[in-house]
Amino acid sequence: MTPEDAQAHIAASDPRFALTEAVIGGVRYPVFANAPAHLRVLLEDAAPAYGDRDALVYQDERWSHAELCREVRRVANALADDLGVRQGDPVAIAMRNYPELPILILAVAALGAVAVPMNAWWSEQELAYGLTDCGARVVFADGPRHQRIERLAADNGLALIAVRDAEALPGRPRYEQLRDGGRDDRWPDVTIAPDDDFAVLYSSGSTGNPKGVVLTHRGAISAVYSWIMARLMAPLVADPPPPLPEPDKVQPPSFLVVTPLFHVTALQSNFLQGLASGATLTLMYKWDPEEAVRLIKRERITRFTGVPTQSAELMDTARALGESLDTLEAIGGGGAKRPAAQVGQLAEAFPAAAIASGWGMTETNALGILIGGPDYVAHPEAAGRPTPPLQEMRIVDGDGKEVATGEIGELTVKSAANMRCYLNQPEATADTVRDGWLYTGDLARIDEEGLIYIVDRKKSIIIRGGENIACLEVEGALHRHPDVAEAGVFPIPDERLGEIVGAGVQLKPGARVDEAGLQAFLADHLAAFKIPDRLWLRSDPLPRGGTDKTDRRALRAQCLAADTEAGAPINEE
Template sequence: MTVPPDASISLDRASGPATVMTRDEAIAHVTSTNPLFAVEETTIRDIPHRVFVNAPGNLRQLLREAVSAYSDHELLVYESERWDYAGFASEVNRMAHALTKDLGIQPGDRVALAMRNFPEMPILVMAIVSVGAVVVPLNAWWSEEELVFALRDSEVRVVFADGPRHEALHTFTAEHALPLIGVRDAVGQITYRELLCGSTDSHWPEVPIAADDDFAVMYSSGSSGRPKGVVLTHRGAISTIHSWRMGKELLSLMDPETAAAVSESPSALIVTPLFHVTALHAMFLQGVSLGAKLVLMYKWNPEGAVDIIQREAIQRFVGVPTQSAELMAAASSRGATLESLESIGAGGAKRPAAQVEQIAKQFPGASVATGWGMTETNSLGILLAGPDYLENPDAAGRLTPPLQEMRIVDEAGQEVPQGEVGELTIKSPSNMREYLNLPEETRATLVNGWLHTGDLARVDADGLIYIVDRKKSIIIRGGENISCLEVEGALHQHPAIAEACVFPLPDERLGEAVGAAVYLREGADIDRDGIRAFLGQRLAPFKLPEYVWLWDKPLPRGGTDKLDRKALQRRYQNRHQA
């Protein structure tokens, strides 16, 4: 679930004077009159798709166009280090030539990045894709075994790693003669800095890159087993970024006053990991296309985030809902109003409905935003923000135009009537090419160009989409279906609960029982009975958790930073209530 940083209002029906266009009118006007967003139909892997005619052909071209437009604007900030667009591109190009000349990287080769949010990460991403190679961002929270699995699975040619990951991978890379390049605090035979200093050619690489060439293999959470390598193309990423850029053009026709208040080249704080699409696509790649200033946090710290927002006049903030809650608490404790913020978005997980109004009240100058997207869609999907979100805090949003198509289908693949629940499927040039080395799973997920998301959803008469639950996250208790998200939403309404995750547990009599793990805020004074009593005022009796576990630390998360429902289920499935 992701939201681009410039989503300051959802794209729904127009407000204001009668001359202002409706959503559909604005889409038709922009795509027919603005050459930048002209659309045509083409065939991609034997499937017809709508595509942008004049978007950049690949990510190297995206960066070149940004440098041409914003050369002396600041692009990247990390602590005391700063890069403008020209300086960033120079380092990208020098590293690109080092990859080819010193490390022998060829088009199509895969290069792994195993590190936290250091500035070398986005520089390397662009250097790798600029020579036609494929970037493989590895989850920095993984164990050594998981890291090694991904290196084997993706058959990388080179690995760049920071200190902890360098140490974890040293033995494996040595045994397999795999070059391991040290970044920042890593101690090794070859370092990023040495490669950069030895490369003086800052000209753009000239390797041909086709729109449908691969640009990345990004690993999804793989809740049913091993992580799955999601293969993404240049066209897929560009289609996503260009769709988001078009949003500002639509706003100017639907709500000129709101559009005028949205910064042309915003400043954004990146607090989620760059090995996920929320940070890589919605923040970094889109930010580059807008001429944004992007400030990196190595590791999330709410007090540190308040300092950065004030010091750098940050306008865009996107994080998981817990980070929004912690930012509110840190700002409140320090009396900080954070008046520079224009948008506070949620990515990685659904924001509890109760949090929407809380953010709007504490930061009245900021638009509250949410969205849905997947690694498999290059982060493109559904958006909702502004007054529309405040009025519909349980909704996921509306489909982002103009390339995507959506169907909500039953088990047989037939569309369900409006308002009924089915599986959300998406057709778009942003969709993944395949799951790496998993042809059967690819065929099951991509059916005639339609991506089966595994999310259960419904759509109302106004086009608002509601994500009801994951297809496999329904608890069936005595024949009654219980939505995990519904119970979690009720739990999040309690002020003492910072995080909640609900999961099914085996029950001899009813088949399944409801289990819940809750992370309590510091100083919270509530027990299991109090939680059940609170829920009893909001949910039907059969939906109440029979088992509740109280945590004094954040709940575990999976590979894409979502709460790890499967891990909690495994942990507690054979245990009595603690």
């Protein structure tokens, strides 16, 4: 079938994917007519549909779909009864990939409140910014995050709740005390509309501080059901069609979650999609390729999605251990572009798995562009094609006019999955979303086959192993040091992480700080992954462009050239 025929066939034969239209924020969009109205319904539907099948696995702990649903209900009621959380209230969650993180997100959503999962690598200063910006009065945190937030909680009267290895503050209950408080486990009596907010996720933009991206229930569910539909379409459009699996060899879906659940790749495309598909979701607290191989074998994992570094390390470790990992049916990528050479290597190493990649944004609930299987092997540089059936995409020039095939312009997306707004930033929202179209800041082109290629970024963003880093934020932290006159931050190509952070720094006369001293200073102001891996210190001014702004491209070229002349070449693009 053609993609259009496959889409029409599935929409006509499966009521879940029937389409209608809805007006959202004054703009008309195609939407799924019969999708769950909100995330609580998605969870309610999963429990009876998948019975006692494991839904969530963490180390030696397991929750069936029914048990997960029951814990979510109890925590939702505790949020309301013990902590006074009401519909629309923000609730912050600061932790690594513990099972309490997704359970809390679902419980907050079930109450009609707004979950704010915070970047677990943020410094105390960054956490303070996020908590102040979102206005949360209740915060759940594991040990390291709890320690960073304690002073802020005391000064601002926040209800800081200890999770796992955190030591509870006097008079504050722990998570398990709230969960086990003996309340009935009926769903909270609230009415949730499809376009109510369900979460705020923070994403580094081109400005100094992260932006809070406000996402709705309909937006998240639109993304989830689009991915499920794309999976159903794949065998219908394959040429030749894949052989039907033998009934006794069909594996139940089982996903390994290796990226942080405070990002859309793990939360939306893995966890929420997995719930809707009846998958078993196995969480990793932190990435360890040998542990990943062990879990894939033990849990019979069918789907692995990680940043390119992780899939490369999984491949190398499996080879070193002599493991075929033949339960894997799909190896996806997200967060950063996979090196083209890695695509064929993965396909050779895991012949039974479809190698795939995607492009998406926090602002789109991770929905966007997909490519996989032979198409990806044949076009490893491509981002792929728009995920059906809700999205429209255009590549436009500076005047908003669509460019011709093959020409480069800015990628724009119109979809019910798009964010509602940036929190507390109406000007940034108006600049990014115009008449329903989200201007992504990514420069792209489309070829004659309909494949989209992401070629550059308009915004000053570094993507280090899947983590977005705003150049201006790092520059702002460098300028806090008394010996720094000026700083310019830029990406350096890196074989393992894709990009790492570099900075050229003009020091003031008489300055005595060195590279290690500046990096140590930055540790008090930035998450570790944002601290420049390389610093070039200089006494002369940084190069400037025609508008008198720092010319990052010229600065980067100067710094890399200086290394080459000194006999320490950098992996230049």
